[in-house]
Amino acid sequence: MGKRPAFDEIMGMDGDTPPRLPLAALGKWLADTPDDELRRRQETAETTFRQLGITFAVYGDTDTRERIIPFDIVPRVFLADEWAKLSEGLVQRVEAINAFLDDIYGERRILKEGVLPEDLILGNPQFRPEIAGMRPPHGIWAHICGIDLVRTGPDAFFVLEDNARTPSGVSYMLENREAMVRLCPELFREYRVEPVDSYPDRLLETMKSVAPRGGSSGPVCVVLTPGHYNSAYYEHSFLADSMGIELVEAADLVVDDDQVWMRTIAGRVRVDVIYRRVDDDYLDPLVFRADSMLGVPGLIAAYAAGNVAIINAPGNGIADDKAIYSYMPEIVRFYSGGEAKLPNVETWRCREPQALQYVLDHLDEVVVKLVDGSGGYGMLVGPTASRQEIEDFRRALIAEPHRYIAQPTLALSTVPTLADSGLSPRHVDFRPFVLTGSKGVQVVPGGLTRVALKEGSLVVNSSQGGGTKDSFVLMADGQRQTQSMGGMTQSQGFGA
Amino acid sequence: MMLSRTASSLYWLGRYIERADFFARLIEATVRLDVMSSRPAGEVAWSSALAVTETEVDFAAHGGTLTQTDVVRFLTVDTSHPGSVIRCLDRARNNAKAVRTALSREAWTAINRAWLVFESRSQVGDAAQTLRLVESVKNETRGFEGAVHQMLRNQSHWFIRLGQAVERADNTARLLDVKYHILLPEGEAVGGIVDRDQWTTILQVVSAVTAYRWLYSDGLTPANVIDLLIASHDLPRSLTASADTTVELLGLLAERTGSHGEADRMARMRAARLGRTRSGEVIASGLHQYLQAFIRENGQLHEAIGRQFRFG
Amino acid sequence: MRLSIDHRTVYRFTAPQSRLVQMLRMTPENSHDQTVARWRIDVDCDATMRRGRDGFGNAVTMLYAEGPIADIEIAVRGEVLTSHSDGVVRGVREVLPPAVFLRATEATPRDPAIAAFAAEVTAGAEGPVGMLHRLNRALHERFALDRARPAPGLSAAEAFARPAATSRDLAHIFAVAARSLDIPARYVSGYSIVEGSLRPTPHGWAEAHVERLGWVGFDPCTGRSPQEESVRVAAALDASGAAPVAGSRLGEGEEELDVAVKVSAAQ
Structure with missing residues (x-):
């Protein structure tokens, strides 16, 4: 496959005309800092991550050793005006997701008005009849959303995927920033970067805002983890720690009299808000999987009685289901009354015969995804796939077309990345985090940039050889040089 | 208020770290005894190390010979039985992981580093290499001690130290019991021939060589060593000091949770009794029986702690 | 009654x-x-x-x-x-639209053998109500009634291969069969005096949704719709969701x- 022309966010389209002038200083920094020095700093960061135990386990990997997700020292940058536009789109989308969930488990207006096909929702395993008719406190369902975005040009952002269940990765946003501040302080003298370290405070505020009761000493909030064998355990403990609240496992919680309590050394303490990082299936064995030894028996009864807030609410899977994704523009229009400010990637629903035919005819050009798959598994990237892989997918598609969607292969933007051979462009995507509490929606100025470390690869998943980068959001007045950096002398700023 | 599970993990973390550290010091002292003393001690030294760690049966099943290479490998990097340093560190680390939020970064990092020293290591090498390995474990556990010391004086801190104190009491009692048996075969009087190297080994394991010199001017005698390890309030690893520490920590926890319990009462009674103990009388009336009873009582205290803080 | x-x-x-x-x-x-x-x-x-x-x-x-x-x-x-209703369920709180009850569950999976049976016995029947009554009778005739407590974890597909079935299994098979005909169906638990007054479990039967009529009960144990001798307690996709x-x-x-x-x- 030939190289596709990709938009490089720092170097530009052809590599010599920086399209975003404020980033010229960053380009200069990259040019002036020797690769060995960058590599040394990168290794220092990775050593720290390993010592902190920021590790994950790869599914289906026989080597059970814990790994760290590779970290790349070159940051990815959003300009203030780019960010402002993105934020608007994110807020609109997350508001629509919340309205959709409230509707679909309640009145189901969107089905009655024929905007979505009924069987798409009612027959979807992600629509959970077990919690129909229950409404979370304050009517908020998706308190924490991670919206996966890709970029193909200076003004071209697309939503690749919504995550309204238990989006992970926020600890990388925070730890990567810690590492960058420590290892590349000169960049922060150069650019005024929006801080991300208020995230835990904002999250706690969000949690408290949806508590079902006040109480004299304020609501008791906890983080619920499946336990320290879970691949995202570091993040769970990190979040609990930075919010200063307890990290509990299911066995630490008991439900009595439709109220949730945690077991402490001095007896039981009432719990009001649970940020759960376990799947719906493992929340309550009385309601979901009866064979599960995990879970808190009675939790859903407490939730139904309005005595506890569960973050995110059970049943959210219907909002970020890949089969629903292609209808998001309609969903946004239905609830917001306007067009989606952040477009979807064009998507062929293979359940529709015409779309299926198109996909089968263009398998070597498109990306095919399993509707119920995740983490980059069950995915075909046509342009880089072998003939065998393509034929395997062709058979699978014909057998069960409703399980697949397909999208064009996008020329994802690149950011210079430190490879073995030196700095080299690599494809990236982006997951910003959006918080919704009873006082409104807020977008944290930053996020998780994932980078496909293999040259030409478009798969950024950490389980498939992806890494991460820090993501700078520049302040509105921060795009000017204020001081000298590296080998540069003081100057008046670019574009001035 | 702290979760019961968290308290349990912190307490066990303390126990396992202490145990790993004790094993490391026991191995170090035995290597010295075997290799560097005036008369090489050989099999007896290594079989006593196994006896102290209660791993004789596992070792026999394992089919090794009573040599330094085999026993050290067995006690350090062998993952097939629970009595090795690596297994202690692994369990310490798992407990630490389960309570990441209750630990400071430094405390966690120290445990993780100690574990990384051993991870994927299967051989230990000769005496010099063994000593280096053991030294690195001791460094990391010391680092952990230091980090715990720096932590807020809160429940987390106290539960870790409580686990350490209970484990320490058990380890010291066991060390003394086994060594005393070997050194003084039945019927022999305490004042008999003194195997200086052996008695020095005991002092090394509890880091008390220098302390001994300060406290006792009349040379190395078994009665003095026993007195030091049982009755000294000043030697942190003595039975009395461990018992005092246990009482102190349970008192701090009771203040925090607002209630005293069964474990407090047991610990206070034990400390009061130890305070009245004369080591000479203990020796005369049977040290072995005394130590066995102490180990049993320590086990009961351990269980009472579990009940009091709802670990169950 | x-x-x-x-x-x-x-x-x-x-x-x-x-x-x-x-x-x-x-x-x-x-x-x-x-x-x-x-x-x-x-x-x-x-x-x-x-x-x-x-x-x-x-x-x-x-x-x-x-x-x-x-x-x-x-x-x-x-x-x-209770009063006579011809099995038609009226005045019951309905939270979910009927289409939800087309989905399969672990205990009521899609099954080709049951689907083939359903297609065969309903061929030529008048409208959905006719089809459902035929299906109900055919199940009643095909299986001996097993009065023991139902085996835990037994799916409709497995039960279908046996000569005798409990009321739970019959209701499961009915639901799978009706869904294969694109008719929403669910499991109902309750009480009934028809099959003897002493039982080792509460009774279970099925309901199917028919346009304009609403939910209608079918009890394959009797081959008829439940009448005034039945008390309806809970309904769900399968027996586990309606378990007492x-x-x-x-x-x-x-x-x-x-x-x-x-x-x-x-x-």
């Missing part, structure tokens, strides 16, 4: 339990053809009970008991007045379950 119900459930544990949480679906509700005259749930140990609803709209009672508990008896007694008791306990050991249901026509 005035029906009197006495339903006792006893759990015995080989080791005392430190805690017990159970969700009971044991409360019938009023509808056009069913009036609850008297109803109570009693437990023979200290426990708190809270009433609520599950996602399917069924009335549930949460039961919370602190240990040590060696055994627990849940006694349900009451009287219900969903429980969780904290403690070691095994549990032994003893259930006795007595339904009689009161005078």
Whole structure:
């Protein structure tokens, strides 16, 4: 496959005309800092991550050793005006997701008005009849959303995927920033970067805002983890720690009299808000999987009685289901009354015969995804796939077309990345985090940039050889040089 | 208020770290005894190390010979039985992981580093290499001690130290019991021939060589060593000091949770009794029986702690 | 008809339990053809009970008991007045649209053998009601009724291969068959005097949704629609979702379950 022309966010389209002038200083920094020095700093960061135990386990990997997700020292940058536009789109989308969930488990207006096909929702395993008719406190369902975005040009952002269940990765946003501040302080003298370290405070505020009761000493909030064998355990403990609240496992919680309590050394303490990082299936064995030894028996009864807030609410899977994704523009229009400010990637629903035919005819050009798959598994990237892989997918598609969607292969933007051979462009995507509490929606100025470390690869998943980068959001007045950096002398700023 | 599970993990973390550290010091002292003393001690030294760690049966099943290479490998990097340093560190680390939020970064990092020293290591090498390995474990556990010391004086801190104190009491009692048996075969009087190297080994394991010199001017005698390890309030690893520490920590926890319990009462009674103990009388009336009873009582205290803080 | 119900459930544990949480679906509700005259749930140990609803709209009672508990008896007694309805369910709280009940579950999976059977026995029938009645009769004729307690975990597909089936399994097979004909169907648990007055479990049958008519009951045990001799308690996608008791306990050991249901026509 030939190289596709990709938009490089720092170097530009052809590599010599920086399209975003404020980033010229960053380009200069990259040019002036020797690769060995960058590599040394990168290794220092990775050593720290390993010592902190920021590790994950790869599914289906026989080597059970814990790994760290590779970290790349070159940051990815959003300009203030780019960010402002993105934020608007994110807020609109997350508001629509919340309205959709409230509707679909309640009145189901969107089905009655024929905007979505009924069987798409009612027959979807992600629509959970077990919690129909229950409404979370304050009517908020998706308190924490991670919206996966890709970029193909200076003004071209697309939503690749919504995550309204238990989006992970926020600890990388925070730890990567810690590492960058420590290892590349000169960049922060150069650019005024929006801080991300208020995230835990904002999250706690969000949690408290949806508590079902006040109480004299304020609501008791906890983080619920499946336990320290879970691949995202570091993040769970990190979040609990930075919010200063307890990290509990299911066995630490008991439900009595439709109220949730945690077991402490001095007896039981009432719990009001649970940020759960376990799947719906493992929340309550009385309601979901009866064979599960995990879970808190009675939790859903407490939730139904309005005595506890569960973050995110059970049943959210219907909002970020890949089969629903292609209808998001309609969903946004239905609830917001306007067009989606952040477009979807064009998507062929293979359940529709015409779309299926198109996909089968263009398998070597498109990306095919399993509707119920995740983490980059069950995915075909046509342009880089072998003939065998393509034929395997062709058979699978014909057998069960409703399980697949397909999208064009996008020329994802690149950011210079430190490879073995030196700095080299690599494809990236982006997951910003959006918080919704009873006082409104807020977008944290930053996020998780994932980078496909293999040259030409478009798969950024950490389980498939992806890494991460820090993501700078520049302040509105921060795009000017204020001081000298590296080998540069003081100057008046670019574009001035 | 702290979760019961968290308290349990912190307490066990303390126990396992202490145990790993004790094993490391026991191995170090035995290597010295075997290799560097005036008369090489050989099999007896290594079989006593196994006896102290209660791993004789596992070792026999394992089919090794009573040599330094085999026993050290067995006690350090062998993952097939629970009595090795690596297994202690692994369990310490798992407990630490389960309570990441209750630990400071430094405390966690120290445990993780100690574990990384051993991870994927299967051989230990000769005496010099063994000593280096053991030294690195001791460094990391010391680092952990230091980090715990720096932590807020809160429940987390106290539960870790409580686990350490209970484990320490058990380890010291066991060390003394086994060594005393070997050194003084039945019927022999305490004042008999003194195997200086052996008695020095005991002092090394509890880091008390220098302390001994300060406290006792009349040379190395078994009665003095026993007195030091049982009755000294000043030697942190003595039975009395461990018992005092246990009482102190349970008192701090009771203040925090607002209630005293069964474990407090047991610990206070034990400390009061130890305070009245004369080591000479203990020796005369049977040290072995005394130590066995102490180990049993320590086990009961351990269980009472579990009940009091709802670990169950 | 005035029906009197006495339903006792006893759990015995080989080791005392430190805690017990159970969700009971044991409360019938009023509808056009069913009036609850008297109803109570009693437990023979200290426990708190809270009433609520599950996602399917069924009335549930949460039961919370602190240990040590060696055994627990849940006694349900009451009287219900019923009237003839030709199996048509009216005046029942419906939370979910019928299309939800087209989905498969672990106990009621899509199954080619059942689908083929359904297609065969309904061929040529008049409209959906005709088809469903034929299906109901065909199941009644095909299987001997097994009065034992249903085997846990047995799916409709597995049950279909056996010569005898319990009321639960028959209702599951009915649901799978109806769904294969694109007719929403669900499992109903309740009480009935038709098949003898003493039973080892509450009764179970099926309901199917027919345009314009709404939900209609079908009982493959009798080959007819349930009539005034039945009391409807809970409905869900399959028996586990409508189970009278969903429980969780904290403690070691095994549990032994003893259930006795007595339904009689009161005078």
